[in-house]
Amino acid sequence: MIGNFSSKLLIFFLLPLYTNYLDPAEYGQVDIYINILSMLYCFVSLQAIEVVYRFIQDAKTEAEKGEVITNSFMIAVFGMLLFSVGMGIFGAVTHFQYTLVFILYVVCNIMAQFCQQTIRGMNRSALYSAVGVISTFVQVALNILFIVVCRYGSVSLLWSHVLTYLFIFIGILIKCNFFKYFRISTLRWRIMKEQLAYSLPLMPNALCVWGMSSLGRYLLLFFYTTTEVGLLAFATKFSQLLGVVNSIFFMAWQQSAISEYNAADKNEYASDIFNKYLTMQVSASALLLPVIKFLTFTIMGESYREAWQFIPLFFVGIILSGCANFVSMGFYGAKKTNTVFVSSFVSIAVYFAVGYFGAKYWYIWGVGLAYALSQLIYFLIMQIRVKPYLHAKIYFKKLLGPLLAAVLSVVLYYAVDSLAVLVGVTILLGGVFLYFNRQLCKKLLNTVFAKYKSRHAKSDTK
Numbered sequence: 001m002i003g004n005f006s007s008k009l010l011i012f013f014l015l016p017l018y019t020n021y022l023d024p025a026e027y028g029q030v031d032i033y034i035n036i037l038s039m040l041y042c043f044v045s046l047q048a049i050e051v052v053y054r055f056i057q058d059a060k061t062e063a064e065k066g067e068v069i070t071n072s073f074m075i076a077v078f079g080m081l082l083f084s085v086g087m088g089i090f091g092a093v094t095h096f097q098y099t100l101v102f103i104l105y106v107v108c109n110i111m112a113q114f115c116q117q118t119i120r121g122m123n124r125s126a127l128y129s130a131v132g133v134i135s136t137f138v139q140v141a142l143n144i145l146f147i148v149v150c151r152y153g154s155v156s157l158l159w160s161h162v163l164t165y166l167f168i169f170i171g172i173l174i175k176c177n178f179f180k181y182f183r184i185s186t187l188r189w190r191i192m193k194e195q196l197a198y199s200l201p202l203m204p205n206a207l208c209v210w211g212m213s214s215l216g217r218y219l220l221l222f223f224y225t226t227t228e229v230g231l232l233a234f235a236t237k238f239s240q241l242l243g244v245v246n247s248i249f250f251m252a253w254q255q256s257a258i259s260e261y262n263a264a265d266k267n268e269y270a271s272d273i274f275n276k277y278l279t280m281q282v283s284a285s286a287l288l289l290p291v292i293k294f295l296t297f298t299i300m301g302e303s304y305r306e307a308w309q310f311i312p313l314f315f316v317g318i319i320l321s322g323c324a325n326f327v328s329m330g331f332y333g334a335k336k337t338n339t340v341f342v343s344s345f346v347s348i349a350v351y352f353a354v355g356y357f358g359a360k361y362w363y364i365w366g367v368g369l370a371y372a373l374s375q376l377i378y379f380l381i382m383q384i385r386v387k388p389y390l391h392a393k394i395y396f397k398k399l400l401g402p403l404l405a406a407v408l409s410v411v412l413y414y415a416v417d418s419l420a421v422l423v424g425v426t427i428l429l430g431g432v433f434l435y436f437n438r439q440l441c442k443k444l445l446n447t448v449f450a451k452y453k454s455r456h457a458k459s460d461t462k
Helices: 002-012 015-021 024-044 048-056 062-094 099-121 125-149 156-175 189-199 202-223 226-259 266-296 302-334 337-385 396-415 419-436 438-461
Strands: none
Touching: 015 125, 015 226, 024 062, 024 099, 024 156, 024 202, 024 226, 048 062, 048 099, 048 189, 062 099, 062 189, 099 125, 099 156, 125 156, 189 202, 202 226, 202 337, 226 266, 226 302, 226 337, 266 302, 266 396, 266 419, 266 438, 302 337, 302 396, 396 419, 419 438
């Protein structure tokens, strides 16, 4: 949690840099590029990153770990080679000026993610967190250097990503001596076939997940310009702050869902965690909204301030998306990844149908509405289809208080313009958040103190 949240939070605080040095059209253009590269990543990686994390947890010996790493990495290498050749031909024919950075971005991203998920699968949490924090400082420094000092413009954001991914890959490779795991002699078609049976169904699902988070950009670009895409990117960045909390939580939940899949009380366990998760999500959203409005009107660039009004809709979508991802972990525990695609496909079809008319007639409002509706349908379908593998119930009575706090927050978000009042509202909702999540906060603090005392006692003994 510390490693991921601190790193993502630092990236979030780069928004003032982007909004003050890049206009919405520039920011919209590079956001489109990064979005396209994210889509390519889904295909090129062949989801080998998911494979290595899932399968290495079943490996009992160092030799078995080597088999998993070698075979899954060769799957990724095959995808990277095909992409590099194809992208090179495309660049030569079309004279696309960013061919090299596109290739390096995707390849370095895959290698970095592969190494990170490998050490995570090996339960090396401290190293995983340290890599996240250190690499973030590297990326922040590169962004400041390229944008503020050198004035290279928006495309320099791509190069800062490339160099950061390369730093992660080389750092983990040396630190963990990964070379000892790579043995050509351990390549087995039987193992790769099993891994591909797990990973290939994830590809269309990954594409659909990408589409659900990205389709709005292209709908706006069809009817408007990159300026509107830049405003949308700015608006969704804030809801992604909640998405960061989701991603951190899901790292732990995914591991628990897999390890506890065969437990007799897995449904009761999942229901308890799910409702605590929902309480945290809804109350956190209520707390974040006044903070976001305050930041938008104080430290962000003026040309982006129009986007403040669209932000709450995307928070609704992020919460519903988180709910769907939570219950979908039942499929991963059962290794039934081929069933995930249907839910994703239906939801993205709804997103496109509603978003097309929404973007045309209601601007960014329509995109936000389409996103929230598609995520609701995604969650409902997932909840029904996953029941044979995992059934997480929602305790609506326990959620009533956080929901009322969220409604109050939204009303005040649109009604209050005074920055001083927004500060007061933030303090009030901060207290509400702590009250509804008091058990979780208490357990976190007790865990931190217990670990601190344990380490302090060991150092005294030495």
